Amino acid sequence: MLQMHSSSSFSLKYHPLQKAGSIKTLESPVTHIHGVLNRSQEKKYAIKCSQSNSFYNLTNKIASSRNCKPFNSHRAPVTLQDGYASKSEDDDNSNSFLNVFLKKFHALYRFMRAYACAGVIIATTSNSLLPVQTLADLTPAYFTGLLEALVPAVLMHIYVVAINQLSDVEVDKVNKPYLPLASGEISIGTGIAVTLASALMSLAYAFMIRSPPFIWAVIAWIFVGTAYSVQLPLLRWKGNSFLAAFCMVSLNGLLTQFPVYVHIQKYVLGRPLEIFTRPLMFATAFISCFCVVIAFIKDLHDVDGDKKFGIKTLSVMLGKERVFRLSVSMLSIAYGAAVVVGASSPLLANKLITIIGHCILASIFWLRVRAVDLSDNASILSFYMFIWKLYYAEYLLIPFVR
Structure with missing residues (x-):
């Protein structure tokens, strides 16, 4: 024994x-x-x-x-004495808790599209440089004003993507079953909590910094973001290609550029407000065109689910090939116009940067277009994500347009 x-x-x-x-x-x-x-x-x-x-x-x-x-x-954990588990059992419990926590955190990260927050930060920083005329403007007050602009921009980004996913749970089960709400990784209650919190926090912060451009911008963000996604009478604008394009231009163009520009120009640098400046006009026109292209290409991947739920996007009505060719033509014209604007700059360094930079981006874009397979949703989705990369890369060139 x-x-x-x-x-x-x-x-x-x-x-x-x-x-x-x-x-x-x-x-x-x-x-x-x-x-x-x-x-x-x-x-x-x-x-x-x-x-x-x-x-x-x-x-x-x-x-x-x-x-x-x-x-x-077949061995089992040994109980040392009543009420106390073995050390290996405690380790297993702690590892299990950590794994569950990391899994939930990763699902929440994907739900908020946190990877796109980097793009929002790049866009906001680029727009804040449009009023800057000399290096002397880059004072501590400027960087404080930039931080004040970043907070509501990131929060409203979270609100827009969150309410869109909440409104599209059933559609995403067909088009994008990997999303956290569609796959069940995140509950509907958690999604609602994140959505409401981001909207209320952004509005409260805008009032706290006492910036009228951001107060009105946050209100407009909430309205347009809700109208784009929520299924209510006269809303759900994403079902109409032209209204969807208008929402994209508003959310990623006008409501990103003008509030930041006005906030820095008038309330940070203390200068008279000038709207019709060369950098701001170019940024508004180019990014608006880019947003329309993004709105069209976004629907190429969702044709199957949109047909099933009766959403008449441009891709459903005209077909993938026509919408794809239209999007490529629009973006090609935009790059050509950017080269012309850059060539007309009186500053040699700015002229070289804008011309060479846009030629490089246009060349990469045309090479990527040739590799797209419209019969493969994975290829279309990859191209759509590539267009977003070009969108954020453009913000690196916009401050040099003078």
Whole structure:
């Protein structure tokens, strides 16, 4: 009898003079749990003896996972005393909690499209540079004003993507089943909480910094973002290609550029408000065209689900090929216009940067267009994400248009 614990033991039917090579039976432990004898897990295993006169060799084989796998695979955590779990059980619980937490955090990260927040930060920073005339304008007050602009911009980005996913749960189960709400990784209640919190926090922050352009911008963001997604009378504008394009231009163009420009120009730098400046006009025109292209290409991937739910987008009405060619033509014209505007700049450095930069982006765009397979949704989705990269890359060139 080998004693392992005060409340459990096992018996070994083995004779010290057992011959080598013979087969003997090992019975699993009889366990006492809080005074109750448990034989429900009692099993018998056959063990081959390798020595005819070594009891200790056999017990060592029983303890080794390499030589006695059946016994090792059925062992259970040992209770040290009542009310206390073993150290390995505590480690398992902590690892399980950490894994669940990380899984939920990753789902929330995808729900808020946090990866796109980097693009929002780039766009807001670029727009805040439009009123800057010299390096002397880059004062601590300017950077404070930039931080004030970044907070509502990021929060409203979260609101727009959150309410869109909440309104499209059933559609996304067909078009994008990998999204957190469509897959069930995030509950509807959590999605509603994130949506309301982002809207209320952005509005409260705009009033806190006392910036009229951002107060009105946040109100407009909430209205347009809601009208784009929510299924209510006269709303759900995403079902109409032209209204959807208007929403994209408003959310990613006008409501991103003008509030930031006015906030920095008037309330940070303290200068008279000038709207019709060369940098602002170019940024507004180019980004508006880009947003229309994004709105058209976005629907190419969702044709199947849109047809099923009666959403008449331009891609459903005209077909994928026509909408794709239209989008490519529009963006090509925009790049050509950007090169012309850059060539007319009186500053040599700005002229070179804008011409070379837009030629490089246009060349990459045309090469990528040739690789698109419209019969493959994965290829269309990859191209759509590539267009977003070009969109944010453009914000790196816009401040050089003078």
